[in-house]
Amino acid sequence: MTKEEVFKRAKAGDTGILDDETTVPYLDAQNEEDGKTPIHLLALAGKTEILDHPKAVPFLGTQNKYDETPIHYLAREGKTEILDHPNATPLLGVQNNYGSTPVHYLAWVGRVEILDHPNTIPLLGAQNEDGETPIHLLAWEGRAEILSHPNAVGLLNIPNKHGTTPLQILNKR
Numbered sequence: 001m002t003k004e005e006v007f008k009r010a011k012a013g014d015t016g017i018l019d020d021e022t023t024v025p026y027l028d029a030q031n032e033e034d035g036k037t038p039i040h041l042l043a044l045a046g047k048t049e050i051l052d053h054p055k056a057v058p059f060l061g062t063q064n065k066y067d068e069t070p071i072h073y074l075a076r077e078g079k080t081e082i083l084d085h086p087n088a089t090p091l092l093g094v095q096n097n098y099g100s101t102p103v104h105y106l107a108w109v110g111r112v113e114i115l116d117h118p119n120t121i122p123l124l125g126a127q128n129e130d131g132e133t134p135i136h137l138l139a140w141e142g143r144a145e146i147l148s149h150p151n152a153v154g155l156l157n158i159p160n161k162h163g164t165t166p167l168q169i170l171n172k173r
Contacts, residue, residue: 083114
């Protein structure tokens with residue numbers, strides 16, 4: 001199988017590439033466009049199987065040219081399985097070149113589970129390049145439950161770099 005075929009199958013979400021011995025040399029290959037590996041592409045397709053597959057696990061921490069790992073992409077897809085998975089939890093605090101962590105991405109898609117999870121609570125106040133915390137992103141998603149949640153209340157008045165707080169964001173909605 002060629003490198004191009006591996007990337008095409010990965011983009012289509014074909015986890016069968018992980019069991020095909022002819023693909024092994026290409027699993028850590030990065031595309032020229034943005035540095036994604038086939039494992040990144042499987043994550044973009046929402047394939048949580050990569051968390052356990054012995055051929056994928058070594059590449060879960062591989063960063064593309066934006067410093068994003070496959071865990072960032074699973075978070076973008078709202079896959080909360082990463083919160084408890086031993087192969088993913090060490091990567092929850094990895095920042096991309098914009099300063100966003102997988103926890104930011106989970107908030108961006110409105111996953112309020114991050115408010116109560118012991119692996120994410122320490123990251124709720126982490127600010128990205130725009131000064132936005134996961135709490136800001138939940139506010140942008142209209143998640144009003146942050147107003148009374150004990151793990152969010154203390155973060156409601158943290159301004160982003162534009163001076164806007166999560167409380168202000170919710171009040172404008």
